[in-house]
Amino acid sequence: xxxxxxxxxxxxxxxxxxxxxxxxxxxxxxxxxxxxxxxxxxxxxxxxxxxxxxxxxxxxxxxxxxxxxxxxxxxxxxxxxxxxxxxxxxxxxxxxxxxxxxxxxxxxxxxxxxx
Amino acid sequence: xxxxxxxxxxxxxxxxxxxxxxxxxxxxxxxxxxxxxxxxxxxxxxxxxxxxxxxxxxxxxxxxxxxxxxxxxxxxxxxxxxxxxxxxxxxxxxxxxxxxxxxxxxxxxxxxxxxx
Numbered sequence: 001x002x003x004x005x006x007x008x009x010x011x012x013x014x015x016x017x018x019x020x021x022x023x024x025x026x027x028x029x030x031x032x033x034x035x036x037x038x039x040x041x042x043x044x045x046x047x048x049x050x051x052x053x054x055x056x057x058x059x060x061x062x063x064x065x066x067x068x069x070x071x072x073x074x075x076x077x078x079x080x081x082x083x084x085x086x087x088x089x090x091x092x093x094x095x096x097x098x099x100x101x102x103x104x105x106x107x108x109x110x111x112x113x114x115x
Numbered sequence: 116x117x118x119x120x121x122x123x124x125x126x127x128x129x130x131x132x133x134x135x136x137x138x139x140x141x142x143x144x145x146x147x148x149x150x151x152x153x154x155x156x157x158x159x160x161x162x163x164x165x166x167x168x169x170x171x172x173x174x175x176x177x178x179x180x181x182x183x184x185x186x187x188x189x190x191x192x193x194x195x196x197x198x199x200x201x202x203x204x205x206x207x208x209x210x211x212x213x214x215x216x217x218x219x220x221x222x223x224x225x226x227x228x229x230x231x
Contacts, residue, residue, distance in 0.1 A: 034219060043119075043206050043222035044158070089158065093218065101218050102171055103148075107157035 003027045004092050006106035013113050019077040021109050023090030026071065030092040034103070035064060035075045038087045047088075048075070080113045087111070117142065119209050119223035120189075127229045134194040134201070136226045140209030146170075147190040148208040148220055149182055158206065164190060197230045204228075 005024045013019045021035075031052040036044035050057040050064045050073070057064050063076045077084055090106040120139040128134050140147050149161040160174040164184040175182065179197075184190040194201055204227050208220040 032218070036222075041225075041227075043121075043208075043224045046219055046221060049219055102160065102163060103218075103220065105158045105160070 002107075003030075004090055004104045004106040006088075006090055006109045008109050009107070010110040010112070013080045013111065015082055015113055015115050016079045019075075019080045019084065019111055019113065021075040021077075021088050021090075021111065023073050023075075023106055024071060025073075025092050025104075027092070027094060027104075028071070029094040030104075031095070032093045032101075033064070033066060033073050034091045034093075035062075036089045036091065037084075038089060038108070044089060077111075080111075082113050082115050085111055085113050119144075119207055119221055121205075121207050121223035121226050123226060124224065125227045125229070127231060128197050129231055130198060131196050134197050134228055134230075136192040136194075136205050136207075136228070137189040138192070138207030138209075138223060139189040140207075141221055144209035144211050144221075146210045146212070146218070146220075147184050148210070149190075149192050150206040150208065150222075152204045152206065152225075154203070161192070194228070197228070199230050202228055202230045 003026050034049040035047040038044040048059050048062045048064050055066050066073045087108040087110045089108045091103040093101045093103050147164045150158045162175050162182045163171040179195045181193045204225045206225045208222045210218045210220040
């Protein structure tokens with residue numbers, strides 16, 4: 001049961017244009033969402049996060065939008081640069097009965113930004 | 116301000132040997148997580164530890180795999196009697212103590228295990 005879904009395994013965008021990566025979730029208890037970027041042979045790097053009390057968070061070229069009613073979030077990268085080419089993972093967490101948190105991960109979307 | 120440190124970066128083991136992967140969390144972080152990425156697959160959660168305490172090991176295979184995070188020293192992921200299917204990238208992550216608003220975890224560079 002995939003609670004966090006990234007339905008597009010890959011995305012190709014022209015340099016300078018906007019990249020939009022999507023993520024859907026099923027668990028309404030999720031209240032914290034994160035995006036990570038991963039280059040081959042490296043560990044994932046934290047990009048940006050958003051709490052469920054917000055619907056938008058912006059950091060430079062990266063903006064995350066959260067639509068709680070649709071259980072959907074998206075990462076916008078504008079303008080896209082060739083160095084943004086990587087695999088992007090969406091993750092979500094909820095506080096459990098033991099007062100702990102565990103991140104639930106999507107399978108990733110591979111972004112290619114073409115010069 | 117060192118990040119999460121993992122070693123070795125690359126490890127080759129013959130079938131039946133033991134593999135030990137080490138992880139030192141970021142300074143000030145008391146929580147450690149281990150993930151595995153098999154070839155052509157996404158990140159799979161394995162185990163979540165605090166010092167001297169396993170919080171969640173729901174992603175750990177039932178046999179041959181164990182993890183610890185002692186009071187002193189790094190966290191260790193131990194794989195006994197390795198098989199070819201254990202060949203993967205193993206990522207460690209750490210985070211500060213739990214906060215109400217949620218945890219951001221920070222990853223190390225990974226340890227690549229190859230079983231021959």
